[in-house]
Amino acid sequence: MATIDPDYDRFVETHEPHFLRAQARGFALIREIECHLERAGSYAGRYCGHTDRETGDFVITGECDEVFMAEWNRASDLAHRAARSNAYRIIRAQGRGDEAARLIHEARALIARQN
Template sequence: MLTIEPDYDRFVETHEPHYFHAQARGFALIRDIERYLDEADSYAGRYTGYIDPMTEDLVITGECEEEYEAAMNNAREVACMVARSNGYRILLAQRRSDDAAMLVYQAHGDLDPPA
């Protein structure tokens, strides 16, 4: 038996057979964006370093800029996927205006979030 993989990179309408799978994927992708944003927030303003055993002072060796940018890039990539799928309509229906929603709206090309 041939199984057809539904096309999730488009808006799946309510009458289509894979609608509920597309909705579930939209919610999952939104959770992924939130997770990546939380990860990026955890790196914001953080430094790497060690305690010098002789002076017992903190020696800063660098910042966590690369980790922060990697997490933000992951969030932006997932936001692009959500902007092309049912996840976008989920955010619109929820009238969200948090950071995750704003990334998706920007990826979709909306300059102003929905009122």
């Protein structure tokens, strides 16, 4: 039987006993989104390849679009999770406008439209 972690599927209020843990997990979730976005950014517009062992030359095997999209999709998935947890309230309180905050705000708007 799977249990649902209450820190990620709803907002945990300040009077609840595990509020501080929910806040800590919110900050960690935001940081994880930022890490995936940084990795996605490092692959944007780049080419993937390998070094040829015989010649020492770099052999381009194609663009890094798949790696970029995998990192971007992971960040988007985490943003949907963050939009339903205390991470959303954290970025609102901080008044952030960076890419991670934008993803979370967009996910929150999508959730609001669905309900």
